[in-house]
Amino acid sequence: MGIRVENLCKSFGTEQVLDGITLDITDRSFFSVVAPTGAGKTTLLRILAGIESADAGTVYYDGTEMSDVAVQDRSVGMVYQEFINYPSLTVRENLASPLQVSDENYSAEEIERRVQETAEMLKIDHILNNLPEEVSGGEAQRTAISRALIKEPDYLFMDEPLANLDYKLREQLRSDFERLFSEQDTTVIYATPQAGDALAMSTHIGFLHDGTIIQKALRDEIYYRPRYLPVAEYLGEPPMNIVPVTLVQEPTSTDRHFEVDDDTRIPAPGFDSLSPDQEYHLGFRPQDMQLSDSGEASIAPTLSFVETVGSTSTLHMDFQGQEIYALHPDPVHLETDTSIPFVLDPQKFYVYDSEAGDLIATGSNIPSFS
Amino acid sequence: MKQRPWLFLLPALLLVSISAFIPLITVMNYSQLTLLPGTEPYFSGLENFVAILEDEAFRAALGRQVIFSFLVLITEIPLGLGLAMAMPKEGPGVGLSLVLLGIPLLIPWNVVGIIWRVFTRSDIGVLPAAFDWFGYSYEISSSTFDAWWTVLAMDIWHWTPLVVLICYAGIQAIPEEYYMAAKIDRASPWKTFRYVTLPNLRGVLIIAVLLRLMDSFKIYAEPFVLTGGGPGSSTTFLSTYTSRMAIGGFQMGRGAATSLIYFFIVILISFVIYIVMLNLGQGAGGDQ
Structure with missing residues (x-):
């Protein structure tokens, strides 16, 4: 169950970004990839989601090899640092759009019910009739997260989703995430350079260093027993x-x-x-x-x-x-x-x-x- | 200390006054005078305006102008957008296509007219010879149809690159994540264009449309050199009509009145298009 990665490699030009990553991501866990900016977190996430292809190595979802499965045929959602919503559609239409184009032919009532449900869960039910540009940054990001969640994907990838938010909103979304994802069946893969974010929300943390995950463990374990110096020097606010x-x-x-x-x-x-x-x-x-x-x-x-x-x-x-x-x-x-x-x-x-x-x-x- | 802001504004105010306000007010003044060479100017109120609005030639020129600008917009905007989307996003192809696109923009208006003049001459021109080969007798100096589409083709050749450059810059500025999100949503290419590319380009397209509208409405040098407004008056546009009236016909007062009417028409149409585009596809985009 979950995601398994074997010996993943990726380079851009002469730069080896990922150098033999082997990793197990437990089903229904909240897994954070922590590393400083530029270490290759985004690349790893994109390869795991199927947006980008690896030079070598294999990705398995639930034991099935995914190399030949395009991103739109996988049960994934994606949230980015930028607040990505369709600019000309209202929040309601944005939420509905993944369901409307889906193969599964949801009925109008079903779509409406899911939109309401997801909007309430992410506390954006009061802005459903607004355009993305009319709502605050936090609400725009909640909309993007709702869009990713509404199809109830097996895997949700989040690439520094809190980076463009101010301190207060970060704190708030942090605690919302923790509550939200502990109730969901979704496996969350979360990339962040912020040790504090990862320690607050994750069930598991992996530390990316020099192109490999040098330690992956339960949150408390990696915090209390950082096996290598780079992990110790990074995880903690302020660090060790x-x-x-x-x-x-x-x-x-x-x-x-x-x-x-x-x-x-x-x-x-x-x-x-x-x-x-x-x-x-x-x-x-x-x-x-x-x-x-x-x-x-x-x-x-x-x-x-x-x-x-x-x-x-x-x-x-x-x-x-x-x-x-x-x-x-x-x-x-x-x-x-x-x-x-x-x-x-x-x-x-x-x-x-x-x-x-x-x-x-x-x-x-x-x-x-x- | 209260006067200090004015001190900083002064240079700009002076420049704008000399380049815009004073000439405009002078034109307003002229437009209400009867100004004929060799006679003393006298005040004639709105007489010039009435005469112009009743002039068949003015209405015809205005009609041609509106049709011409409309045709320019409906070809150059989609064509420019399409070319911009087809352009390479990175690599050596970018520089090459930008240079190729830039060439027509670097050529002065009247030179463009002369190039096309030579191109379409019945004795040595490539275009008539090529059409002759296909069995079509191309006659720019006698066929209204040929004159029209040639002027239009010339404008498209000259100015579509500007639309391409504006759109290309806009497309490059759309974060790649939008397209990834649309892909994950399984959006079709058309829907991706309709809900990602187009809304993100709205501001840029407004600028492109307004620039091309205003510029095409003011077109003068190219058709003047290419067709001289003919055959007959079939390619006489508003600017040609105005300059003929003022300079060729020595009726400065009437020319000034035409300029003013012209000016207000351009502002009015630009304003309407701006408002319409600003509200286009906003909020009501529920047609998934």
Whole structure:
């Protein structure tokens, strides 16, 4: 069931955009493809939907090979970043159009019923008689989504549908999507560069990097156990802090610490499996950094500026030329350009191999999935 | 400080006054005078207007003008749109077709007239010789029909490229996603054209139609050089009639009145077409 992709490759000119993607998308899941802009998300979606053809590789829907099936013969819907509706038709006519041209010969009553139902579901029933240009951006995108949903497709592809909306509408549509698609039988494949969007709505997330999906897992699993550095550095708002360290064994005791330089030594209890005198990348999340009251600190980066949204403060800091973030649940008043002492919780550490970049150890408080 | 906006507007106002307002007001003034060479001008009120509106030759020229512009629009707009849609969207073909299309637009009006004049001459012209070969006797200087369609063909050859360029720019600006969405909806090529291409080109088409309408309504140099308004007065359009009246016939006052009437007709027709096109296919497009 669902979509299966085997060894998908696609290049444009000399640029290899997709390089051997193998992927299973669970039936009825909400699967997000996350990657920075330009990584090939749109290309992947277009190939999966059948709008574009791959250079190599196979796509299966429900176990059936789809290479020779044109997009109009598949049970798919598509929503784009731009709000794509027929400009000269009203919202009602736009919603009805996919049914009217369908092979299935829906009766007028059936079409009207479905239009009403879908419009109510997406909260656009009050603008049915307006033209797309007369409604707001959020409503235009809801119309486009309704158009894609009204045929009840097995697979719905959405390519950054929230990108052109302002912050408030994004938030609103985010929560609407989550509610909407948990009740639907549709499998959603959603491309976004926004880690926050993916983490808010998805059941599964795949991270696209260098032309392959380097990790695909349940939402919580990929968030709590990002297997590779690029995933860790991207998934999270703000993303995980990564600092290059060396593991040092104290000569006089059994204690160990991660050493950044002579001034910064971060205690490392519980990482007995790691070999000392090796270089690692140490990861810790911004919300796991505690402002130190005693003056004793694991790490003391220099504060660049504080960004306060509501009651939560994001501290933007510089640590040896690297950007470090810390989240603080209350508004803070700290002087910029001073060192801010933080205590770190080793039970929430991530340790990555400094060469290969894969996760080799975590603190005992990081949930494990198997 | 209150005067400051006017300071910035002044250069534009001066330019527009010299190039448009002052000449227009002068023409309005002339139109109510009887201006004959060698005599003192005197005020004659609306006499000029009445005389023109009663003039058979004016009505005939206006009729020809309306028919001509109508024929120009119904051929050049669909033809231009069709060519624009057939043009390559990318690759080396784009540059080549744009250059080919640009050539007629680069040629001055009277030169176009001369080219076609040579082209249609009964002694050395290619066109009469070619028709002769098919057994048709082509006579631009004596056949009204031949003169008419030749003037029309000349205008289509000269100005369709402009419509193509405008439409091509408009088509290139339609996001590809519209066509993908129509494809997923299983829309036929005709419906894709009707509900995606056409509505997205509405603004562009309004500009093309208005430009071609106004330009064709003002056509002067090409038919003047090609047919001189003949045979008889069969290709005498409004501009030819006006200039004959004012310059050839030395009736400046009457010429000025004709210009004004001409001016209002162009504005009126343009306005009506603009309003009609603006509301076309809006909201009522339920004929799926």
